[in-house]
Amino acid sequence: MSGYWxxxxxxxxxxxxxxLVLNFxxxxxxxxxxxxxxxxxxxxxxxxxxxxxxxxxxxSLPVQFLRYVRSTLTFDFGISFLTxxxxxxxxxxxxxxxxxxxxxxLVLSSLLGTWLGMKAARKRGSLLEKCVLWSGxxxxxxxxxxxxxxxxxxxxxxxxxxxLRGTLSVPPPAEGLPLLLDYxxxxxxxxxxxxxxxxxxxxxxxxxLMVKILGEDFILLARARGLPERNIILGHAFRTLLPxxxxxxxxxxxxxxxxxxITETVFSLHGVGRFLLEAVTxxxxxxxxxxxxxxxxxTVSCNLLSDLLYGLTDxxxxxxxxxxx
Amino acid sequence: MKGLLKRWSFWCLLGLAALALFGTxxxxxxxxxxxxxxxSKPLWLDRSLPPTMDLELSGGHPAVELDWTFSAPSRFSLRxxxxxxxxxxxxxxxxxxxxxxxLTPLNGGVELDGRDMAFKRSLGLPPFGDASSAxxxxxxxxxxxxxxxxxxxxxxxxxxxxxRWGLLGTDQRGRDIAALFVAGIRVSxxxxxxxxxxxxxxxxxxxxxxxxxxxxxxAVIMRTVDLLLSIPLLPILMALAALWGKGLWQLxxxxxxxxxxxxxxxxxxxxxxxRDAQYIEDLRGLGAPASYILRRxxxxxxxxxxxxxxxLGVPGAILSEAGLSFLGLSDPRVISxxxxxxxxxxxGAFTAGAWWMLLPPxxxxxxxxLVFLDLGKYLEERVDPRLRxxxxx
Numbered sequence: 001m002s003g004y005w006x007x008x009x010x011x012x013x014x015x016x017x018x019x020l021v022l023n024f025x026x027x028x029x030x031x032x033x034x035x036x037x038x039x040x041x042x043x044x045x046x047x048x049x050x051x052x053x054x055x056x057x058x059x060s061l062p063v064q065f066l067r068y069v070r071s072t073l074t075f076d077f078g079i080s081f082l083t084x085x086x087x088x089x090x091x092x093x094x095x096x097x098x099x100x101x102x103x104x105x106l107v108l109s110s111l112l113g114t115w116l117g118m119k120a121a122r123k124r125g126s127l128l129e130k131c132v133l134w135s136g137x138x139x140x141x142x143x144x145x146x147x148x149x150x151x152x153x154x155x156x157x158x159x160x161x162x163x164l165r166g167t168l169s170v171p172p173p174a175e176g177l178p179l180l181l182d183y184x185x186x187x188x189x190x191x192x193x194x195x196x197x198x199x200x201x202x203x204x205x206x207x208x209l210m211v212k213i214l215g216e217d218f219i220l221l222a223r224a225r226g227l228p229e230r231n232i233i234l235g236h237a238f239r240t241l242l243p244x245x246x247x248x249x250x251x252x253x254x255x256x257x258x259x260x261x262i263t264e265t266v267f268s269l270h271g272v273g274r275f276l277l278e279a280v281t282x283x284x285x286x287x288x289x290x291x292x293x294x295x296x297x298x299t300v301s302c303n304l305l306s307d308l309l310y311g312l313t314d315x316x317x318x319x320x321x322x323x324x325x
Numbered sequence: 326m327k328g329l330l331k332r333w334s335f336w337c338l339l340g341l342a343a344l345a346l347f348g349t350x351x352x353x354x355x356x357x358x359x360x361x362x363x364x365s366k367p368l369w370l371d372r373s374l375p376p377t378m379d380l381e382l383s384g385g386h387p388a389v390e391l392d393w394t395f396s397a398p399s400r401f402s403l404r405x406x407x408x409x410x411x412x413x414x415x416x417x418x419x420x421x422x423x424x425x426x427x428l429t430p431l432n433g434g435v436e437l438d439g440r441d442m443a444f445k446r447s448l449g450l451p452p453f454g455d456a457s458s459a460x461x462x463x464x465x466x467x468x469x470x471x472x473x474x475x476x477x478x479x480x481x482x483x484x485x486x487x488x489r490w491g492l493l494g495t496d497q498r499g500r501d502i503a504a505l506f507v508a509g510i511r512v513s514x515x516x517x518x519x520x521x522x523x524x525x526x527x528x529x530x531x532x533x534x535x536x537x538x539x540x541x542x543x544a545v546i547m548r549t550v551d552l553l554l555s556i557p558l559l560p561i562l563m564a565l566a567a568l569w570g571k572g573l574w575q576l577x578x579x580x581x582x583x584x585x586x587x588x589x590x591x592x593x594x595x596x597x598x599x600r601d602a603q604y605i606e607d608l609r610g611l612g613a614p615a616s617y618i619l620r621r622x623x624x625x626x627x628x629x630x631x632x633x634x635x636x637l638g639v640p641g642a643i644l645s646e647a648g649l650s651f652l653g654l655s656d657p658r659v660i661s662x663x664x665x666x667x668x669x670x671x672x673g674a675f676t677a678g679a680w681w682m683l684l685p686p687x688x689x690x691x692x693x694x695l696v697f698l699d700l701g702k703y704l705e706e707r708v709d710p711r712l713r714x715x716x717x718x
Contacts, residue, residue, distance in 0.1 A: 015552055026564045141694030143644055145651045146666060146687030153683060157675045164675065251554065258559030262648060266670065277652055280563045292560045303555055 004311050012304040019296040020072060024065050027289040068289075077290035082282045087290045091272060095294065097167050098260050098271040101187065105194030106256060110249070112195065113202020118233065118241075120203065121210030129207065136204025139197055144259055148193045148266040155189060162189040165268035190267045194259070205248050206241065213237050243314040250306050257299050328707075334699035341693065345514050348507035356504040356660055361490035362399050363499045364677040368489050375461075375487030380469065382416070384477040388470030393421075393461060400486040401439035401457035405431055407479025414473035416481055421465025431477065457485070494681040496665070497672040505660050506685045512661035513643050513693055516577055520642040523581035525635045528588025529627065533619055535589065536596025547593070550586045558583050562645065566654040573659055576649065580642050588634055595627050629708045637701035640694035647690050662686035 043051075052058045059067070071078065077087035120132040156164045163169070163186050173182050213219065214237060222232045261273035268274070272291050279287035329335050354360050361377040368376055375395035382389060403416070411431040418426040426448050429435050437444045439456040446452065450459045461467070469483065493502040535546040565579045599605060599622075608618055649655055650663025653671070657664070668674075669682040 011551075015555055018552055019556055022561070026561065026568070137695065137698060138691070141640055141698060142691045143647050143651070143663075143666075143687060145648065146683070146690065149666060149670060149683050150680075150687065153675065153678075153680050157678060158680075254555060254557040257557040261559055261563070262652070265652060276560055277563065280560075280567045281653065283567075288564065292564070295560060296556050299555065299557055 005308065008304060008307045008311070012300050012307075015300050015303075016297065019293065019300070020069055023072075023289050023293055023296075024068050027285045027292070072290075072293060077293075078286040080279075080287045081284040082279070082287065087286050090275065090287065091290060091294060094270055094272045094275055097269055098264070098273060099298075101190055101194070101263065101269065101271060102256060102260055104187075105191045105198060108191070109195040109198030110202050113199040114206050114245070116199065117203040117206025118210055118238070120207040121214060122233070124211070132200075132203045132207050135200035136207075137200075139200030139204075142197070144193075144197050145262050145266050147197055148190070148263060151189060151193050151196075152266065162186075167270045186269075190263055190269060194263060197259075198256075201252070202248075206245065209241055209244055210237065213240050216240075239313075243310060246306050246310045246313065250303055250310075253299050253302050253306075257295050260295070329703065332699060332703055334696040334703075337692070337696050338700065341510055341696070342514065344507055345510040348510065349504070351507070352501065352504040354501065354504070356508040357500065359499040360501050361495045361499050362486040362488065363495060363497050364674075364679045364682075365488055365490035365495040365499070367494040367681055368491060370494070370681070371489065374489050375485065376489040377487045378485045380483040380485070382469065382471055382481040382483075383479065384471075388468060391467040391469065393467055394464050395487065397458045397461035398485040398487045399457065400455055400484075401437075401460060402484045402486075403428060403435070403437040404482045405429065405433065405435040405479065406482070407431060407433045407477070409478045411473070411477055414471060414477065417468075417470050417472050418460060419468040419470070420460075421463060421467065426460070427472075431471065431479065431481070433479070493685055494679070496679075496682050497668060497674065497677075502665075502682060502685055505665055506662075506689060508660040509662040509665060509686060509689065510693075512573065512659060513646065513690065515573065516580065516646040516661075517639040517643040517693070517697070520577045520580040520584065520646070521635055521638045523577065524585040524638065524642070525588050525631060527581065528585035529592050529624070529631060531585065532589040532592025533596055533623060533627075536593040537600055537615065537619060537623065543593075546589065550589055553583065553586050559645075559648065562649060563652065563654055566649055571654060571656040573656065576646060576655065580645050584638065584641060584645070587638065588631070591630060591634055592627050595630060596623055599623055599626055629704075633701055633704040633708055636697055636704055639697040639701075643690060643694055643697075662690050 049058070075088055077091070079085065080087050080090060083090060116128070116132055120126070120129040123129060152164065156162045167183065167186050168179075169182050169186075173179050219232060219236060222236050227236075260271060261277055263269070264271040264274035265277055272294055276288060276291035276295070278284070279291060349356065365377065366374060373395060375393075375398045378398075380389050380391075405416075410433050414431045416428040416431070418428055420426075428448070429437060439445075439460075441456075442452050445456050448456065448459070450456055471477070471481070491501050491503050493506065496502055496505065531546050535543040562579055562583060566576065569575045569579065605618060605622060608622065646655075646661070647663035647666070650661050651667045651670075653667050655661060655664055655667075663686070665686040666683065669679070669686075674680075674682045
């Protein structure tokens with residue numbers, strides 16, 4: 001049994017190691033002279049060399065890589081080329097926003113989607129089922145940023161119910177309750193948009209799985225035994241639904257984290273995703289590398305967590321030999 | 326194949342492809358051309374705003390009457406082109422009340438603009454604002470004509486820039502959104518189809534190799550698939566797009582390199598079940614080389630499934646391309662639907678309330694994705710009839 005946990009943790013660490021390599025290769029290969037973006041062209045060559053030295057850009061690539069790994073593992077990401085402040089400080093102020101945005105919307109959309117999907121599966125051919133099927137198809141074909149832009153246009157520009165941009169008003173209100181309310185007011189539309197975009201896919205998956213499960217023999221047996229419907233759905237069917245649901249959650253995680261870049265850009269939120277976009281377009285290696293690493297870390301740790309939950313919900317996977325999922 | 330002719334998506338795709346090929350010919354100007362005032366509304370939207378108009382006067386057609394039921398246009402400009410200057414003849418502007426302005430003598434090379442100080446002074450107007458508000462003070466019938474009699478070789482071109490233009494209005498630079506929309510179909514179709522083709526090719530070869538060879542090949546390929554499926558890909562795509570230049574073909578290559586994983590998994594699973602089938606084993610016993618078995622037997626077996634997964638993969642590529650373009654990571658010279666949304670967001674569509682800049686590209690992307698999803702469903706049902714009736718579309 002401990003072998004399962006060890007294998008999962010091991011593969012998560014391996015992924016993280018590969019992310020480090022990828023990260024280094026990608027962001028060191030970015031074009032443009034990074035030093036050129038932070039200094040005046042009138043600087044003397046000595047001053048430029050000095051700056052290269054400060055940022056460690058004069059070393060050979062392997063040395064740079066080792067330094068990079070060491071500093072990344074200690075969460076010391078260096079100094080941003082663009083803002084001149086330590087990257088870690090920049091990220092620390094942004095990470096909570098990203099986590100709140102993704103976490104809240106994920107929980108809400110999965111709850112709503114699961115509820116709707118289960119209802120739809122029990123009422124085949126109903127209007128609700130048609131709605132679920134359509135919302136699933138639409139959520140796979142509408143670009144997220146388009147839906148978000150339309151929401152922004154409708155509920156922030158045309159009807160000024162919500163703010164057009166940002167995570168807090170400028171200047172922010174006083175500490176305490178007003179601050180919290182202001183924050184919630186700013187986050188409402190982004191979270192709503194992500195729920196709107198996300199629940200359709202969930203509902204469709206849950207409905208498809210549930211339809212299959214409800215056709216199984218053990219459900220028929222439970223019905224024959226005269227168990228109450230509530231008991232059958234929650235106790236028998238839902239229990240069987242959980243493991244595949246976790247798999248889907250696992251597979252959708254990277255996409256959800258990628259979605260943070262777009263959502264934060266549309267709503268101009270103070271988050272890691274938008275920071276990453278700014279860093280990539282501004283050739284800011286340390287910032288880009290650190291934000292990507294953080295997003296990957298977020299994905300891998302959620303991945304690991306749901307893997308472990310998977311092991312808890314489905315005893316069969318703990319027994320399985322080899323690494324295959 | 327008769328069923329295909331009954332699907333709405335097939336006809337829709339045919340129509341879109343025709344628009345992509347020949348659609349640009351529907352418009353007089355190139356999609357990049359600035360044809361009207363920025364943020365002009367669509368013609369059918371706000372009837373109190375004047376549409377953008379071009380008037381032309383010449384010797385044979387010396388006067389125009391305008392039934393004006395709108396507010397004043399936002400800009401006025403006039404050009405005289407002639408080889409025979411006639412300094413004693415004028416362009417005369419008659420208001421509904423009978424008041425007249427003599428705008429300019431018919432000399433060659435005259436170019437007047439409503440914002441021009443000297444022009445406003447010569448009409449006796451205050452130097453502020455555009456002359457068009459004085460030239461169009463009220464609703465009624467305006468008469469614009471040439472004074473004097475006799476032959477005159479030349480033309481007077483008047484342009485009144487209003488707040489409305491074309492079928493879908495204009496964007497922040499005054500480009501026709503309908504023309505941009507049609508030009509954008511091409512990019513979405515190209516990227517969607519070619520990126521998926523390349524990805525399918527990659528996925529099929531790797532999946533066949535992993536499934537048939539097994540062992541280390543299988544382990545390496547499938548671990549790579551697991552890795553690529555468990556990290557957020559958009560940041561990598563962003564970095565590569567910024568690194569590699571933003572050309573269309575680079576984008577296609579980048580997208581396909583990161584979207585072959587699903588195909589590889591499907592093909593590998595299929596190959597695994599086929600590998601130990603009796604007839605494949607017989608072929609091996611007869612001494613057939615692996616390349617022959619793969620090419621002549623395994624690949625054809627997987628083809629129908631591949632066709633369906635490929636079609637279902639197109640929306641993903643289209644959405645990724647649109648996403649990267651929306652983030653500003655595409656070639657600014659290439660018109661695409663994602664780029665249009667990027668420009669709408671970055672260049673003030675919100676402050677202008679220009680919702681007509683958002684809807685066409687966004688709905689276009691969604692429509693194209695739905696078309697491919699529906700076609701994919703159709704192909705999937707052909708391959709596996711058990712799936713029939715499962716879903717909408």
